[in-house]
Amino acid sequence: MKLDCPISQFRVAADKSVKLKKTATKIDPLYTSDQDYESKLANYREEIAHWQSVLFAGQQQSLLLIFQGMDSAGKGGAIRHVMSGINPQGCQVHSFGRPSEEELAHDYLWRCLVRLPRRGMIGIFDRSYYEEVLVVRVKPEVLAGQSLPTSLVQQKNFWKDRYNDIRHHESYLHRNGTKIVKFFLHLSADEQRKRLLARIDDPGKNWKFRLGDLDCRSHWAGFQKAYQECLEQTSTAESPWYIVPADDKRNARLVVSQVILQTMQKMDLKFPTASSGLVQDLATARKLLQDEAAAH
Ligand code: ATP
Numbered sequence: 001m002k003l004d005c006p007i008s009q010f011r012v013a014a015d016k017s018v019k020l021k022k023t024a025t026k027i028d029p030l031y032t033s034d035q036d037y038e039s040k041l042a043n044y045r046e047e048i049a050h051w052q053s054v055l056f057a058g059q060q061q062s063l064l065l066i067f068q069g070m071d072s073a074g075k076g077g078a079i080r081h082v083m084s085g086i087n088p089q090g091c092q093v094h095s096f097g098r099p100s101e102e103e104l105a106h107d108y109l110w111r112c113l114v115r116l117p118r119r120g121m122i123g124i125f126d127r128s129y130y131e132e133v134l135v136v137r138v139k140p141e142v143l144a145g146q147s148l149p150t151s152l153v154q155q156k157n158f159w160k161d162r163y164n165d166i167r168h169h170e171s172y173l174h175r176n177g178t179k180i181v182k183f184f185l186h187l188s189a190d191e192q193r194k195r196l197l198a199r200i201d202d203p204g205k206n207w208k209f210r211l212g213d214l215d216c217r218s219h220w221a222g223f224q225k226a227y228q229e230c231l232e233q234t235s236t237a238e239s240p241w242y243i244v245p246a247d248d249k250r251n252a253r254l255v256v257s258q259v260i261l262q263t264m265q266k267m268d269l270k271f272p273t274a275s276s277g278l279v280q281d282l283a284t285a286r287k288l289l290q291d292e293a294a295a296h
Helices: 033-060 075-083 129-131 142-146 158-174 189-201 203-208 213-218 220-236 247-266 276-295
Strands: 063-069 089-097 122-126 178-186 241-245
Touching: 033 075, 033 247, 063 075, 063 129, 063 247, 075 089, 075 122, 075 178, 075 247, 129 158, 129 220, 158 178, 178 220, 178 247, 189 203, 189 213, 203 213, 213 220, 220 241, 241 247
Parallel strands: 063 122, 063 178, 089 122, 178 241
Antiparallel strands: none
């Protein structure tokens, strides 16, 4: 299937510097009308669903999709719209909010490790261990709540070491058959204000509003800086980050779909070939069923 735009423009090249201020949060629409958007998304979903069935049948590789972004960036909507066509048995979504007491009693990767996708599955993380170099970095009180030994927290390379840990963890997963793709939904502060106001003004959206969202907004520059460094330090050829312009939710969903589709197309997925034993079993079964039909 032909893609609507070269998605490599959104990929963060390994070891390249990132300037979020200069990176677009809005691009020309990839659709010409509502109908065009719906039909493009439907086509992508259909193709993704096809590759998901091949991934599931193969039971060898898995795909982990990580979504990060400021509040109201559209993570949930992107996940819902892009993945809605695929077989729910082959896909699991996990959201990572503030860690529970039990989660805080373990190392920071633990809660995500136990939710990694099994072979054959697509795993979707709505937020992830990346929060450990984002909110935990931006808000010192969050780090203080992690009960780490002071001598470790005071290490000069504390954050650098976290990036290293994450890179190693992801290359380990890569060598175990898990393909990881990471999306940063890049939203402007103006668009976030509009979306938060809509959550306040529209009774149907009130449930989405959290006062804490304003607190994170008040640290906007700190978050952008933390995201920037995180993208620079943890985008690799094997497990790349994509910066998705997110001010237009529909465009963002089309970009995300295309990245997922292209990733799956490159995973060398194939239906397993039948073993000679299975070929024999199939022939036997066919004969039994045909004989049964002939007997009626
Ligand atoms: P959304 O993810 O769309 O904002 P939400 O606000 O309903 O959904 P919550 O369950 O409230 O989701 O969790 C999101 C909040 O949890 C975010 O503010 C995020 O920064 C915070 N969070 C995620 N991981 C951690 C972490 N490891 N330590 C502290 N806070 C975290």
